[in-house]
Amino acid sequence: GLIRKPAAFISTICDERGQELSYCGVPITQVLERQLGVGGTISLLWFQRELPEWACKFFELVLIVTADHGPAVSGAHNTMVTARAGKDLISSVVAGLLTIGDRFGGALDRAAADFCAAYDRGQHPQEFVNEKRAKGELIMGIGHRVKSINNPDSRVRELKAYVTSRWPTWPVTRYALDVEAITTRKKPNLILNVDGIVAAAMVDLFRHCQLFTQEEGNNYIQMGSINALFVLGRTIGLVGHYLDQKRMKQPLYRHPWDDITYMSPLH
Ligand code: ACO
Ligand code: LMR
Numbered sequence: 001g002l003i004r005k006p007a008a009f010i011s012t013i014c015d016e017r018g019q020e021l022s023y024c025g026v027p028i029t030q031v032l033e034r035q036l037g038v039g040g041t042i043s044l045l046w047f048q049r050e051l052p053e054w055a056c057k058f059f060e061l062v063l064i065v066t067a068d069h070g071p072a073v074s075g076a077h078n079t080m081v082t083a084r085a086g087k088d089l090i091s092s093v094v095a096g097l098l099t100i101g102d103r104f105g106g107a108l109d110r111a112a113a114d115f116c117a118a119y120d121r122g123q124h125p126q127e128f129v130n131e132k133r134a135k136g137e138l139i140m141g142i143g144h145r146v147k148s149i150n151n152p153d154s155r156v157r158e159l160k161a162y163v164t165s166r167w168p169t170w171p172v173t174r175y176a177l178d179v180e181a182i183t184t185r186k187k188p189n190l191i192l193n194v195d196g197i198v199a200a201a202m203v204d205l206f207r208h209c210q211l212f213t214q215e216e217g218n219n220y221i222q223m224g225s226i227n228a229l230f231v232l233g234r235t236i237g238l239v240g241h242y243l244d245q246k247r248m249k250q251p252l253y254r255h256p257w258d259d260i261t262y263m264s265p266l267h
Pocket of ligand 1: 102103104105107137140141145189195
C-alpha cells in the first residue's frame with residue numbers, strides 16, 4: 001500500500017493549496033461576500049469556528065478601543081524611541097510590543113484566570129479582594145495610572161455597555177464590576193480597566209455563552225488568547241507612532257540629564 005511520510009506539522013486553521021485560500025474551511029470569497037470582517041476572520045483563525053455576529057463585532061470593538069492610548073504609554077514610547085534611533089518598522093513595533101505584560105496591556109490573561117477561578121469557587125468579591133491583599137498581590141485588570149471614577153475611561157464604558165446589552169449572559173463581567181465597586185472605595189483609580197473588562201467579557205464568552213465546551217473555554221483562557229486581542233489592537237497604534245516619527249524626521253532621542261537622578265553609591 002501507499003506509505004505516507006509522517007507530516008512534520010499539522011495545521012487546522014488555514015489552507016492555501018487549492019484554487020482558493022480558505023480560513024478554517026471558509027473560502028476567502030465567502031469571507032468577503034458575507035462581510036465577516038476582521039472580527040469574523042479572528043473567529044475563524046483563532047477559534048476555529050464562526051462565532052455569532054455579536055461576538056465578532058466585540059472583537060472589532062476591542063481592536064478599535066485598544067488601538068492607541070497616546071504617546072506617553074510604555075508601548076508607544078518604546079516604539080517612538082526606537083524609530084528615532086533610525087530603526088525599521090518591524091524593530092520599532094516589536095520594541096513597543098515587548099512592553100506589553102502584567103502592568104501594561106497584558107494583564108488580560110491573568111485577570112481572566114483570576115476572575116474566572118474566583119467566580120467558579122463562589123468566592124464573594126470582598127473575599128477575593130481581601131485574599132489578594134493578604135497575599136500582597138495586585139488584582140489584574142484593576143487600576144489605572146490616570147483614569148479613575150472621577151475621570152472615567154470611556155473605552156471601558158463602551159465595552160461594558162456592549163457586553164451588558166449584547167451578551168446572553170455575563171456573570172463574570174458582573175463579578176468583575178462587583179470587585180471594582182469594592183476597590184474604588186479604597187482608591188478612586190482602582191477601576192476595572194480596559195484589560196479587566198475585556199478579560200471578564202471573554203471569560204463569559206468562552207464559558208457562559210454556550211459557544212465553547214467547558215474544556216475548550218478553559219483552554220482558550222489558559223493559552224493567552226485574551227492578551228492577543230490587546231496585542232493585535234495596539235499594533236495598529238504602534239505602527240501609527242512609527243510612521244508619525246519617521247514622517248516628522250524626528251532626530252535621535254536622548255533623555256535629558258535633569259530628568260535623571262544619578263545616585264552612584266561612591267558619592
Ligand atoms: N490591585 C490592588 N491594589 C492595587 C492595584 C491592583 N490592581 N493597583 C494599585 N493598587 C494599590 C497599590 O497597592 C497601592 O496601594 P497603597 O497606596 O496602599 O500602597 C495603590 O493602589 C497605588 O498603587 P500604584 O502602584 O501607585 O498604582 P499605579 O497607579 O502606579 O498603578 C497600574 C497602575 C500599574 C495599572 C496598577 O494598578 C496595576 O498594576 N494593575 C494591575 C495590572 C493591570 O491591570 N494592568 C493593566 C492596566 S490597563 C492597560 O495597561 C491598558
Ligand atoms: C493604555 O491603553 O495604554 C492604557 O490604558 C495605559 C495608560 O497608562 O494609559
